[in-house]
Amino acid sequence: MQKRIKYWGWGYEDEPETPPQLISNMERYFGGFFGVSDFNTLPVPPISAARLRKPRISIPERLKAFCTSDHDERVRHAVGRSFLDYVNIFSNEYSNPPDVVAFVRSEQDIIEVLDWATGANAAVIPFGGGTSVTGGVEPIVGEEYDAVITIDTTRLNKVLEVDDVSQCARIQAGAFGPHLEAQLRPRGYSLRHYPQSFQHSTLGGWIATRSGGHFATQYTHIDDFVESLRVVTPTGTIETRRMPGDGAGPDPDRLFLGAEGSLGIITEAWMRIQKRATHRASIAVFFGDFLKGCEAVRVISQAGLFPSNLRIIDAEEARVNYVSNKNKHILFLGFESADHPVQAWMNRALEICADHGGEFDREILDQPNSHRESEQGRWRDIFLETSYYREITTPREIIYGTMETSITWDRFPELYRRVMDVTAQSMEEATGKRGSLSCRFVYTYPDGPAPYWSFYCLGNHGKLKEQWKHVKKAATDEFIAYGGSATHHTSIGRDHMTWLNRQTDRGFSRALRSVKSALDPKWIMNPGVIVPVDKSAA
């Protein structure tokens, strides 16, 4: 069995404490920022006191071996880890719990649940780690359905096969990041895909949501690692072929990558894996001007060097996260390889940084553990630790929101300034106080970056959802207006559907609805996500 996440936040259920250093860091920073000496802090609510409606269907005898309506399991599967989810958790309000949770052990179990759901007019929610930050797993499905069955895939967690010659592995969709890597490590391999949710999210979730790994350029998207898939739909199981690359018609895998469970449930995939890196070089480069640093990133990304790390964070991001107080913007630059030394690559990238006014201490490259020390080391830790932030901020009335987009370089500077302005203003409108706002790049492509904003403002218990929505909407509207995407890698879920509908051509939506009707004729799969609900138009 894989270890489970605690029901009210981040970390394993047998280590439920929030890291105390993170709590004191945040209280100190935001106490100073907002001028608050004592936050109005809610306690962690006990799971037994969670208010749930009664289950609306009863489990057929033949499915009782793996299906349950247990109170605690329904709570655990009622929400994800979005801002709205955390507000629900701390108010112990679960308005949309599933009626049943099915811990499927095989594809046959899934088929039986889908048959049952079809007959019972129940919506089906696929659930891996449940770490969606966009409302992907909360069963808000509307009145059209008589019940909700959540299918938990985490019993399907094995690496079934490793092909050492082609460097691929067949992996079940319910494997969590650490468990999956633990199975590959003895053979010297890694999937080398590290989304921020790595610890508690699953392969199937990554594929369904087109997750981005933490590497900054080239092969980092889960899309690029998928060689083939198996998907159970209400009308049958679909298996695609293992193919290194081909041009035989539209790529079937791409239909399920990003469908977020709206067409079926991914059960396993052949994934491209890699030898573990043995050569590394990394460094922090400091810039006085954020947009000048971004320009260095652009030139490096267009030079064909493909660094494994190429992330710029602004000075406020560095301050909030206790990475640096130098009031400089920091570019984390790194190269790694399982095959060859990477100095030639690093030298050229640093030349480009110097050309753009970047400052760095070259001697750090001679220190083998430099990536674990100073600003670099701190950022490395914080990358995973920020997943704890919402369990610290939300009960203290601090709204911690994020949003990110994908935009071409030509439009980035203007969008950047606009989003900074609009977000700052909307935080004041929503809460009456100035908020903290920072920007970093999460990915970089030759034709544009994926900028990511974090905002913190001091709201009021009872109004947090509306306050967050006001800020989120203001910024995301700008993404769409400037030609960007509603999301880059955190998925659509239910929180981003408004903007997905605005960014997507109606003709393509029509095509997608027809696919939905073909594979899922009763529209039971994760309703409200990805496919616009308009059955009549299909």
Place this chain on the structure above:
Amino acid sequence: MQKRIKYWGWGYEDEPETPPQLISNMERYFGGFFGVSDFNTLPVPPISAARLRKPRISIPERLKAFCTSDHDERVRHAVGRSFLDYVNIFSNEYSNPPDVVAFVRSEQDIIEVLDWATGANAAVIPFGGGTSVTGGVEPIVGEEYDAVITIDTTRLNKVLEVDDVSQCARIQAGAFGPHLEAQLRPRGYSLRHYPQSFQHSTLGGWIATRSGGHFATQYTHIDDFVESLRVVTPTGTIETRRMPGDGAGPDPDRLFLGAEGSLGIITEAWMRIQKRATHRASIAVFFGDFLKGCEAVRVISQAGLFPSNLRIIDAEEARVNYVSNKNKHILFLGFESADHPVQAWMNRALEICADHGGEFDREILDQPNSHRESEQGRWRDIFLETSYYREITTPREIIYGTMETSITWDRFPELYRRVMDVTAQSMEEATGKRGSLSCRFVYTYPDGPAPYWSFYCLGNHGKLKEQWKHVKKAATDEFIAYGGSATHHTSIGRDHMTWLNRQTDRGFSRALRSVKSALDPKWIMNPGVIVPVDKSAA
């Protein structure tokens, strides 16, 4: 106006002569191989004598400005450049000519033609350069349609916009390779996509068929260069967003990449372009054992070095093409960059070659024009010249066929041996004589190669089609049996549909048929290609 291809083969219509050196090379080689001193050679048939049925519809007055039923245009648009097409050309048999050719000048023209076609129950064939080698443009549409209208896109041939910051260009779909590059060159850019048909094929054709460029690894597929698309379908025009990379639902571009005109007509695209390379290193490495050379290719492709060239050709391929008589297998290895010297990359790749018994003359790296000389230079020329081969071989009763697949490394050696055996045997069965057979790699991925076979056997006029089919079927059946793809980069067309149907999961075919019905409810777009014809099941 762009220059046109000659109606009966390769090269521009104002330079119709086949390069004489190629003719004498082939007559010498195959004269010796087959023991023939005088080939039974058909003459080039005059276009005026082509037998065509009468046009079955008449052009409405309002469309006469750009639509025609001219005899010569109907001949030019009746076939592509597949083996079967060449047999038709040299027998002056055009069984399936379009009734009308529409030289569209705008999207509005396309919309009007699609409206007319819908009312007239006419099938519509999209036609760019017409260089399909798989029957993608010959209007074999069955008796269900009352007529055929071919839409020629080559008047839509402009680079409309260049975004220097993001390094992208908005390009019309009907631009031929050379014309497109000529428009980008003054600004220092290149699309850097060179399929073998480059001279006479168009951007729209490349996108519709998921074309592969001549670079051997990393960004070479047209898929990777597409940032956004416009597609005119019978139910409206679809435009996707310019996005460097995003995870917002299934990628809309991927639905049209590979649809081969079965869903609509691509009219323009934002394409990722690149600075022209200024640093180059290339070399030929010789191997005594083909599979050992392939193993070196595998290790290089898994090392993260990303050479621009990594193509191994076997000794017979070297002989047939007058590249080398050394009876060695040759790996062409090259690196290039617009940004930095590439020695470090080349040095490591050569270490790997040496580890696998590869032999090479390192001094060649110090010669700046080495890629234009000796084996390398000869291969560079032949890569484009082979497009002339069929106009030499077909009239001489030599069947020149090719087939390629995509296969994982673990299955490649066995598939390779099997295809070599089966193809040699089937050539003897079909023609009673031993044929020439060779293999090379066209692309290489970390998880597998795309091997490409060329075969030549001496057939008989009047039986060439059946003889070719016998060999082609034997080999392609093996691709499917071993888990490979029906094609890697030459597209599906009508020639490969049997095998596409066998490689595709039925559930995905069902999804695709539903998309077809949503976007093209009368099923008029390129019928018989990509989407299995089974309307009732949609």
